[in-house]
Amino acid sequence: MSFDSIFDFLPGYHVSHGPIKYLLILFLILVLLATLRIQPGQRTLALRRLALLGFLAFAFVAVLFPQFVTSVANAVGVGRGTDLLLYLLVVVVFANMASSYRRRAEIDQKIVGLSRALAKQNPFPPGTLRTEDISELTYLADSVDPATPLKPNSAIEPEDFPPPTAPKEEATQFPPVAD
Amino acid sequence: MREYFTDTWIVIPLFNEQQVIGSVVSEVLQTFPNVVCIDDGSSDSSAYAASAAGAYVLRHPINLGQGAALQTGIDFVKEQTDAKYLITFDADGQHRVEDAVRMHDRAESEELAIVFGSRFLGAPVECGTLKRVALQAAAAVTRWRGGLQLTDTHNGLRLLRRDAFEQINLTQFRMAHASEIIKQISDLKLPYAEESVHIRYSDYSRAKGQSAWNSINIFTELLFK
Numbered sequence: 001m002s003f004d005s006i007f008d009f010l011p012g013y014h015v016s017h018g019p020i021k022y023l024l025i026l027f028l029i030l031v032l033l034a035t036l037r038i039q040p041g042q043r044t045l046a047l048r049r050l051a052l053l054g055f056l057a058f059a060f061v062a063v064l065f066p067q068f069v070t071s072v073a074n075a076v077g078v079g080r081g082t083d084l085l086l087y088l089l090v091v092v093v094f095a096n097m098a099s100s101y102r103r104r105a106e107i108d109q110k111i112v113g114l115s116r117a118l119a120k121q122n123p124f125p126p127g128t129l130r131t132e133d134i135s136e137l138t139y140l141a142d143s144v145d146p147a148t149p150l151k152p153n154s155a156i157e158p159e160d161f162p163p164p165t166a167p168k169e170e171a172t173q174f175p176p177v178a179d
Numbered sequence: 180m181r182e183y184f185t186d187t188w189i190v191i192p193l194f195n196e197q198q199v200i201g202s203v204v205s206e207v208l209q210t211f212p213n214v215v216c217i218d219d220g221s222s223d224s225s226a227y228a229a230s231a232a233g234a235y236v237l238r239h240p241i242n243l244g245q246g247a248a249l250q251t252g253i254d255f256v257k258e259q260t261d262a263k264y265l266i267t268f269d270a271d272g273q274h275r276v277e278d279a280v281r282m283h284d285r286a287e288s289e290e291l292a293i294v295f296g297s298r299f300l301g302a303p304v305e306c307g308t309l310k311r312v313a314l315q316a317a318a319a320v321t322r323w324r325g326g327l328q329l330t331d332t333h334n335g336l337r338l339l340r341r342d343a344f345e346q347i348n349l350t351q352f353r354m355a356h357a358s359e360i361i362k363q364i365s366d367l368k369l370p371y372a373e374e375s376v377h378i379r380y381s382d383y384s385r386a387k388g389q390s391a392w393n394s395i396n397i398f399t400e401l402l403f404k
Contacts, residue, residue, distance in 0.1 A: 097335065112243055112352050116251045119237040123255065129230035 018077010031095040134136055184283055186263040188213040190252035192245045192374070196270040197223040199383060201243070203272045204232035210276050213262065215255055217248040225270075246356025248285055250349040257345055265344045269332055271336035271383065278376035282338045290345040292369035296336030301375035313394035326365045329373055333357045336376050343369055371378060 062069045062081075069081030078084045189207050193200055193216045200216065207214050212325055214234040218226035220242035230236045237255055239248065246336040249267060256265050264286060266279050274296070298306075299315065318332045337360070350400065351359045363369065 077344050092389070095343060099267070105360040109350070111241070114249050114401050115239045116247070117253065119251050120255055120258070122238070123215075124226075124238070125229055126233040126235060127230055129236055142399055 015134050020076040020084075020087065023076055028094065029093045031091065031098060035096075052120060184211050184264075184280070185213070187211055187266060187283060188215060188256045188260055188262040188264070189266050189279070190234040190249065190256060191216045191229075191268045191270050192219060192248035192367045193217060193225050193229060193251065193270045194222060194245070194248070195223050195225055196255045197221070197225045197228050199272045200225050200270050201228040201232040202267075203270060204206050207268065207276055207279075208233050210280060211266070213260070216270070217252045217255075219243060219245070219248040244352040244356075246349045246359070247352035249356060249360075250347075250352075253339075253344050253347055253349075253376040254397065257341075263341055265339045265341075267335060267339075272381065273378050274336045275377055275379065278336060278374070279338070282336070282374045282376075285372065286338055286340060289372065290370065291338075291372050292367075293364050294338040294369035294379045295327075295371065295373045296333070296334040296376035296378060297329065297331035297373045298378045299330040299333060301377065301400060306378070306380055307394075309394045313397045317338050317358075317397050327361055327371065328363055330401060331373070332361055334376065334378075339377070340369075350378060 062085075064082065066133045069084060073079065073084035076084070077089065183297050191200075191203070191207075191213045191214065196203075197301055204214055204216065216226070216229040217235045218229065218236055220239045224238050226238055236375075237251055239251065252267075253265065256262050264283060266282065266376045268274050268279065278296060280294065285291065286294050299318075314331060314333055318330050321332050343364065347360060347363055349363075365391055377403045
């Protein structure tokens with residue numbers, strides 16, 4: 001049984017004969033592999049630029065000589081040039097989805113790291129969040145006593161910052177003795 | 180005489196719970212003196228209420244998700260305190276302090292690194308059928324995959340000893356952290372146990388996201404993991 005007959009039971013499987021199926025599957029596998037292990041760096045950037053140049057060259061030729069696309073399509077077993085473009089578009093859409101998903105995940109991690117750093121830099125000991133009117137912009141300013149003007153960086157002494165163990169020391173005194 | 184668990188920090192991820200967080204914090208503080216709330220970008224006055232009630236408050240400038248808030252709290256306890264135990268606690272008042280006390284005592288007496296709360300070990304649970312089925316399916320799949328032998332994998336009440344919480348690093352910052360934390364603990368090969376806890380399903384917590392939609396989320400999470 002040849003590879004080509006595996007999906008014979010599917011209606012329409014044999015509508016188009018030719019290498020297009022193998023080429024598209026190959027494209028998809030390449031896209032999958034590329035998204036699985038992308039090494040950010042100069043090589044990726046260079047490849048991306050080369051791909052873009054190749055795509056532009058193809059686009060110019062396709063615009064100037066529409067018949068060229070049809071002959072390429074025929075060569076890989078697709079009837080019309082427009083159909084070939086549609087198939088390629090599908091591949092490009094999937095590649096784009098994969099790469100933008102990966103990029104969004106990276107950005108999300110950076111945002112989490114940034115927010116966490118801000119949160120840890122500025123712990124509010126009990127009772128020090130003084131305003132009930134909390135907006136996104138006041139989350140840092142709240143911890144600064146409005147009566148105390150901000151010092152320039154050069155004037156800040158180490159004791160201006162609570163030592164790392166401060167929360168624990170204070171907390172062991174909790175709760176205050178009632179009597 | 181009351182006991183004060185000074186070796187323990189309670190970590191409460193907090194997002195828009197201004198109605199209940201004050202009373203939750205005060206109740207916890209009667210037993211556990213160290214409470215830190217991680218305000219996950221609440222748009223109400225949750226952070227203020229928690230601070231006024233006597234908790235340390237760390238504030239995410241924007242909403243990131245419960246997993247991210249938990250990890251921020253874990254980082255804080257790891258870096259800024261010398262706590263021996265960390266207990267994660269939900270902000271909506273569904274957990275009971277006496278359950279946390281029992282988990283702490285059990286960790287001490289049995290030298291456990293992790294104690295998970297489980298609502299399915301003791302008395303019948305007062306929650307909807309769909310939710311119960313979803314939760315028990317999630318636990319069954321975890322067991323079947325060779326993970327930890329748990330009956331409730333989505334319980335917000337957990338105790339972690341320092342050697343455990345120092346090695347936890349949650350990257351799933353939305354709801355999938357429940358499975359992630361179990362996966363990481365499973366990899367640590369530390370002694371663990373499950374303790375029966377009671378979940379107080381109030382009208383408030385029911386309205387707040389204990390809905391059937393959450394069960395669907397738990398199911399889909401199982402499929403796409």
